[in-house]
Amino acid sequence: MSDRFNTAAGWALFAGIVALGAGIVSSKLTHQERPEQMGYEIAGVEAEGGEGGASGPSLNTLLASADVAKGEKVFAKCTACHTINQGGPNGIGPNLYATVGEGIAQGKGGFAFSEALKKVGGSWTFEALDHWLASPRTFANGTKMSFAGLSNPEDRANVIAYLNAQGSNLPLPAADAAPEAESANAAAPAEGANVAEAGNAAAPAEGQTTNQVATAN
Numbered sequence: 492m493s494d495r496f497n498t499a500a501g502w503a504l505f506a507g508i509v510a511l512g513a514g515i516v517s518s519k520l521t522h523q524e525r526p527e528q529m530g531y532e533i534a535g536v537e538a539e540g541g542e543g544g545a546s547g548p549s550l551n552t553l554l555a556s557a558d559v560a561k562g563e564k565v566f567a568k569c570t571a572c573h574t575i576n577q578g579g580p581n582g583i584g585p586n587l588y589a590t591v592g593e594g595i596a597q598g599k600g601g602f603a604f605s606e607a608l609k610k611v612g613g614s615w616t617f618e619a620l621d622h623w624l625a626s627p628r629t630f631a632n633g634t635k636m637s638f639a640g641l642s643n644p645e646d647r648a649n650v651i652a653y654l655n656a657q658g659s660n661l662p663l664p665a666a667d668a669a670p671e672a673e674s675a676n677a678a679a680p681a682e683g684a685n686v687a688e689a690g691n692a693a694a695p696a697e698g699q700t701t702n703q704v705a706t707a708n
């Protein structure tokens with residue numbers, strides 16, 4: 492009798508151990524799943540950051556083909572806080588007439604600029620405006636302009652061209668040379684160097700070509 496009881500108790504214990512083991516295994520499986528999901532989320536965030544950093548057309552190129560009418564539409568996002576007509580009143584933000592080229596955080600009928608923006612210094616170049624409008628907080632940490640920023644570089648270029656057309660009218664920069672042309676220029680000296688090296692080892696006839704290349708450079 493007690494033998495049988497011991498056997499039964501033994502099996503019960505064994506079953507318990509198996510159940511415990513299964514529990515551990517399954518909890519390990521669930522734990523494995525979790526980091527995988529989190530991994531995907533993080534990867535997504537990183538991918539977005541990467542896209543943002545990807546090099547599109549330069550600001551100069553975008554400004555050269557900027558559309559003032561489209562910029563005026565983008566400016567609809569700004570009108571809650573800014574007027575832009577000449578002599579327009581300051582609101583939550585300063586009047587922006589003729590701001591392009593002006594000193595940063597200066598004038599504007601005594602508008603109370605934040606210390607954060609005042610200490611940036613310099614003037615509103617196209618580039619400064621591009622950085623400012625991409626992320627006011629990054630440009631001047633602590634700024635009073637509670638605006639997230641315009642993530643689209645074309646929107647920024649268009650609205651900068653619109654701002655410029657309101658009282659500033661500075662000449663827009665020319666488009667940068669196409670990237671292919673730049674890389675061709677960079678490749679040329681390298682090729683010349685190769686020819687020179689080959690020329691040293693090669694026959695005099697090729698040496699002449701080397702001289703020609705050198706004079707061309």
Ligand code: HEC
Pocket residue numbers: 565566568569570571572573583584585587590594595596597599603604605606607608624631633634635636637638641650
């Ligand atoms: C929520 C209100 C708000 C919105 C929306 C807003 N701004 Fe501003 N803006 C401000 C404030 C406030 C300041 C002053 C910032 C400071 O002193 O730190 C400012 C400052 C500026 C300045 C600097 C002016 C100077 O003379 O130095 C520019 C340029 C500007 N804003 C452009 C824009 C443009 C373009 C948009 C739309 C894409 C925009 N802002 C949207 C509130 C706003």
